[in-house]
Amino acid sequence: MSGGDTWLPSLITETPQQGFALAVTLSQKGVATTQPDAEVRRAERPEYAEEADSLIAVSHVIATHFQTVAAANDYWRE
Amino acid sequence: MSGGDTWLPSLITETPQQGFALAVTLSQKGVATTQPDAEVRRAERPEYAEEADSLIAVSHVIATHFQTVAAANDYWRE
Amino acid sequence: MSGGDTWLPSLITETPQQGFALAVTLSQKGVATTQPDAEVRRAERPEYAEEADSLIAVSHVIATHFQTVAAANDYWRE
Amino acid sequence: MSGGDTWLPSLITETPQQGFALAVTLSQKGVATTQPDAEVRRAERPEYAEEADSLIAVSHVIATHFQTVAAANDYWRE
Amino acid sequence: MSGGDTWLPSLITETPQQGFALAVTLSQKGVATTQPDAEVRRAERPEYAEEADSLIAVSHVIATHFQTVAAANDYWRE
Amino acid sequence: MSGGDTWLPSLITETPQQGFALAVTLSQKGVATTQPDAEVRRAERPEYAEEADSLIAVSHVIATHFQTVAAANDYWRE
Numbered sequence: 001m002s003g004g005d006t007w008l009p010s011l012i013t014e015t016p017q018q019g020f021a022l023a024v025t026l027s028q029k030g031v032a033t034t035q036p037d038a039e040v041r042r043a044e045r046p047e048y049a050e051e052a053d054s055l056i057a058v059s060h061v062i063a064t065h066f067q068t069v070a071a072a073n074d075y076w077r078e
Numbered sequence: 079m080s081g082g083d084t085w086l087p088s089l090i091t092e093t094p095q096q097g098f099a100l101a102v103t104l105s106q107k108g109v110a111t112t113q114p115d116a117e118v119r120r121a122e123r124p125e126y127a128e129e130a131d132s133l134i135a136v137s138h139v140i141a142t143h144f145q146t147v148a149a150a151n152d153y154w155r156e
Numbered sequence: 157m158s159g160g161d162t163w164l165p166s167l168i169t170e171t172p173q174q175g176f177a178l179a180v181t182l183s184q185k186g187v188a189t190t191q192p193d194a195e196v197r198r199a200e201r202p203e204y205a206e207e208a209d210s211l212i213a214v215s216h217v218i219a220t221h222f223q224t225v226a227a228a229n230d231y232w233r234e
Numbered sequence: 235m236s237g238g239d240t241w242l243p244s245l246i247t248e249t250p251q252q253g254f255a256l257a258v259t260l261s262q263k264g265v266a267t268t269q270p271d272a273e274v275r276r277a278e279r280p281e282y283a284e285e286a287d288s289l290i291a292v293s294h295v296i297a298t299h300f301q302t303v304a305a306a307n308d309y310w311r312e
Numbered sequence: 313m314s315g316g317d318t319w320l321p322s323l324i325t326e327t328p329q330q331g332f333a334l335a336v337t338l339s340q341k342g343v344a345t346t347q348p349d350a351e352v353r354r355a356e357r358p359e360y361a362e363e364a365d366s367l368i369a370v371s372h373v374i375a376t377h378f379q380t381v382a383a384a385n386d387y388w389r390e
Numbered sequence: 391m392s393g394g395d396t397w398l399p400s401l402i403t404e405t406p407q408q409g410f411a412l413a414v415t416l417s418q419k420g421v422a423t424t425q426p427d428a429e430v431r432r433a434e435r436p437e438y439a440e441e442a443d444s445l446i447a448v449s450h451v452i453a454t455h456f457q458t459v460a461a462a463n464d465y466w467r468e
Contacts, residue, residue, distance in 0.1 A: 006407060006408045011406055011465050011466065015086070016086075016087070016088060017085065017086040017087075021105070024111050026453065026456070027453065029410065035445055040440060048442035048443070048446070051442075052132055053132055053135065055109045055119075056123075058109070058111045058451070059105055060139045061450045061453050062111070062458065063105065063108060063142035063143050066104070066146060067394055068441030068456060068460050070146050071087065072467070076089065077091045092165050095163065120202050126197070127190060127191045130203055131204070133215065134204070134214055137183055137187045138213070138216060138217045140189070141220035144221070145224045148167065153224075153228035154170075171243070172245050173241065173242040176242055182257075195261075205274070206274060207290065208281055208282035208285075209288055211278070212265065212288060212295060214261075214265070214293045215268070219298035220298060222260070222302060226302050231246075231305065239315070253319060258342075284347070285328045286356040286366055287360070287366055288361035289343045289347050290331050290360070290369045292343070293340075293342030293344075293375045297344070297377050300344075301376065304363070304380050309383065327396075327398070327411060328399070328400060328401050329396060332416070336423050364438035365438070365443075365444055367434075368421065368444060368448055369447070370420065370436070371421045372450060375451050375455050378416070379454065384462070387458075388462075389462070
């Protein structure tokens with residue numbers, strides 16, 4: 001959230017799959033906002049990436065953001 | 079999310095049951111995105127698949143995605 | 157999700173109570189999909205059924221599915 | 235869910251407060267469905283009722299059901 | 313939920329901030345319903361109030377209730 | 391929530407990114423409400439900021455608030 005970088009110009013994507021990718025980005029941004037030091041995040045990553053429960057928890061956050069992105073795109077209905 | 083493979087062309091399914099299967103796929107994709115190494119995921123699977131709390135957590139992620147898929151399909155109302 | 161069995165023909169139920177029962181079924185199906193071996197699931201059941209936190213977690217999954225089923229039925233408003 | 239007892243005739247309540255009470259009932263029913271033995275549930279209760287994290291988890295389940303009940307009642311808007 | 317006290321007359325608030333305060337009240341009520349003994353709750357409070365994970369969990373419950381209250385108020389759009 | 395400070399005048403933001411920042415604020419406010427002592431919160435921060443599971447949990451709370459803020463803004467659709 002620092003500075004003036006635009007990383008989230010829109011919730012609209014062309015396809016559901018791009019919408020899912022955006023949900024992944026949003027879930028990572030939620031982590032990065034709380035722990036802005038990329039070094040620390042990199043140090044933690046191998047750890048939780050091998051911990052099944054952490055992976056499931058990340059997947060839950062992605063699912064929550066995907067609800068938002070899918071609704072924003074009216075579920076890419078046509 | 080790597081490369082150009084299309085794995086999520088649409089959220090629309092013919093039946094609720096196919097929608098549930100799609101929710102399962104989405105929850106797995108959330109894990110796979112964070113831990114792209116299939117070998118590591120396979121190594122973790124026996125572990126969490128026998129851990130009741132992990133199974134319940136997976137079931138929660140599926141439930142969250144199923145909300146999205148069901149809404150996208152207008153709940154397959156007729 | 158195996159084979160051609162239809163276990164989820166519809167999200168529509170006659171009463172809220174039947175809708176709640178369907179939410180319970182959906183939450184169990186989420187577990188069964190990840191651990192398809194009924195023997196293993198049976199082995200875990202006594203364990204988590206006596207663990208308060210696991211019961212609360214299951215109750216949360218049911219609540220999430222009940223949101224979906226209730227919306228599908230327009231909350232059985234009349 | 236056993237037998238023919240009707241415990242959930244409707245999601246409609248007269249007031250928000252009655253709706254909250256219904257959300258509490260629904261969250262308890264989710265637990266009772268998974269552990270139908272009232273004796274066992276009573277045995278666990280003192281335990282989790284003194285465990286802050288369990289109380290917070292129960293409160294989360296209630297919150298999820300309250301979303302459903304509130305939507306069903308159109309938020310008791312007038 | 314005991315007795316005839318009215319603690320939740322309405323979900324409507326004048327401002328988003330009052331709505332957030334109501335979400336906090338609702339999350340506390342969910343805990344109080346399960347552990348009605350105020351003494352016990354007070355005993356637990358210092359403990360979880362210094363436990364980061366518990367604070368985050370409380371914050372999640374508040375977020376869930378805030379969704380409900382915000383929707384009830386049509387997001388205080390004007 | 392103390393005193394008369396207005397910290398949440400509106401859920402409306404100009405851009406999705408500002409909406410995400412508001413979701414972060416809301417998630418922090420949920421913690422601050424339960425633990426109003428800024429000293430204690432500061433003491434906990436280094437701890438959970440290096441704990442992957444806590445960061446993921448914070449990210450989940452942000453995701454929940456972002457659903458609310460995004461809906462309030464009609465997803466910034468144009």
